[in-house]
Amino acid sequence: MADWSPAAYLQYTDERSRPFADLLARVAADPATIVDLGAGPGHLTALLRERWPAAQVTGVDSSPAMVERARAADPGTRYVLGDVRDYAAGTLADPDGPVTGADLVVSNATLQWVPGHRDLLPALAEKATQAFAFQVPGNHDAPSHRLLRAVAAREPYAEALGAPVERRATADPAEYLGILARPGWSVDAWETTYVHVLHGEDPVLRWISATGAQPTLHALAAHDSAHGTGLLPRFEAELGAELRAAYPERPYGTLLEFRRVFVVATRLR
Template sequence: MADWSPAAYLRYTDERSRPFGELVARVGHDPASILDLGCGPGHLTPVLRGRWPAASFVGLDASPAMIERARATDPGGRYELADVRDHAAGRGPVREADLVISNATLQWVPGHRELLPALAATARQTFAFSVPGNHDAPSHLLLRGVAAREPYAAAVGPVERRVVGDPADYLEILAGTGWEVDAWETTYTHLLGGEDPVLRWISATGAQPVLHALDAHDAGHGTGLRARFDAELGAALRDAYPSRPYGTPLAFRRVFVVATRRG
């Protein structure tokens, strides 16, 4: 997949940041060191520093563009290019920290549930993460449905349904390996503004693999599939998420886990 766009991702900063603040609020220890897996453009680092100003911090992300943006925004911080799977295997630039935390990243990691015990083992005190649980919401059903039609299907191929666990799934995985686990879910109703806000929302995150494939096809074949796809998906999303005089409501489910070492 092509690299991420920090500017597009940050378009709805407040809405994307709120779950992280609620995750941080449920961490019961005061860590001396923090490792953020999938730190993105560094926009959530102030949340961690605000809660634990004395802690050392390292942010990891697999996107060069995100790491570049984080370093530019926070030149005094430490941000490293690294993959979550490498960290789980002990090959990352930082082996462990008191708090290992991740926001909206693990759903992109193939087989992330199988990696959870290894990821948790790198936390000396607490392992905390949140993942979006909206992959069967109308936004993603329509994304997969439109992408499965021709002429898009030939350019895109099968669109993966990125499955995350329910709170009980994650509790069983981590409690079964000895952690004390707090797991829950929340459905936010975000009020989005502007033209085609739901299309812009998913275009910065969940739709990225599809859009990158269409862009690559257009560049290689001189076609205009991306523009056609945006128009078709945008129309479907407007029907599924009708605009109101006060904005466009978007229901968004999130799953949260805070695992703490016993004793």
Template sequence: MADWNPGAYLQYTDERSRPFTELVARVPGSPTTIVDLGCGPGHLTPVLRARWPEAHVTGVDASPAMIERAREADPGTEYVLADLSTDEHRADLVISNAALQWVPGHRDLLTTLADRAAQTFAFQVPGNHDAPSHRLLREVAARAPYADVVGPVERRATADPGEYLEILARPGWSVDAWETTYTHVLHGPDPVLRWISATGAQPTLQALEAKDPALRARFEEEFGAALRAAYPEHAHGTPLAFRRVFVVATRV
């Protein structure tokens, strides 16, 4: 797919940052080196610095636009452009927030990533692949004329906490796995469309844009109408339920 859009991604910074803050709070010990896999535009590095101000942080991301934005916003941190599936950085803490679901076969990669952590391997991934937002994305994209352009939209299914526990619970490791469903209250016109357009729907939208900008606009209108029906606006805003899965694996 084409590159990410840091500006669009940062529209809901508070909502997207909260799971990472809660993940970090469950990481034990005092790592002196940290690798953040899928660091995005670097907006979460301050969370790591607040918890471990003396640690050396390295951010890794496969998106040139995200790495460029991170380096501009935070020139004092090392940010590296690399594929998460092949990156070989080692650190006391290897951590990842809402990124591993984009790596094909990420379950098979988990023990390798954990082995690169001297103390702790921690990650969070979305668990909302069957939420209305994602079901509707697949349904609308499967209709003509979009299907001929984008093909079947992949169901990027992540595992349940128990499955991640089974993968990572090996001799010498203690694993804490859990899930949380957040109910974000979004505001403004078509907030769920804006949310998913910056993340899960981005490959679909980019493919349509490359074919014909008018086709993308038509898709957004159709998809947006379906999302408005699934996520009606209330006086207090538009509630968006978002399930996330967390894992903290620590050497013992």
């Protein structure tokens, strides 16, 4: 897919930042070093610094645009272009040297994009000398994502996309706990459903266009560019209509229920 858009992602900064703050509130570690996997545009580094002002933070992201934005906005932090799988394997490096383990390894709304992320969790936890904490969306069967898959399965979009939209399902808290629970560790796993009040025109479409729907939108844009078609605006109009019906605007805004799953694995001392 094409690169991520930092500007689109930051449209709902407050709503997207709150789960990370809730995750950090349950981390009992006192880290001197932190690795943030999927640091995005660097907007959440301030929360890490607020909680642990003396810690050295390294942000990792696979998006060149996100890393460029983070480096420009936060030049005092090291941001590395790289893949979570390489970090888990111990092979991630940049011109400034390898990215190794840390006291705290943390990840916010990233692992759901990593193929086979469940299999990587033990290795990621081993990179942490004190704690490994992550949060992933648990809303892949919400109306927003069901409708995205349903509209994309219709013609002419299905032929243009070439494959069904992937259902990037994450595990339930109990499954993650089972993967990480072992001697020497204490695992805290839970879920929270946030009810966001969104405003403006087609807010749910704008929300998913910056995240879950982005690969589909990029694929349709590429098809339009290569074949001279106009599928992207047609798709957005059709999906937008479906989303407005599923998420009706109320006098105070549009409600988006968003389930998230949290895990904090702490080494016992």
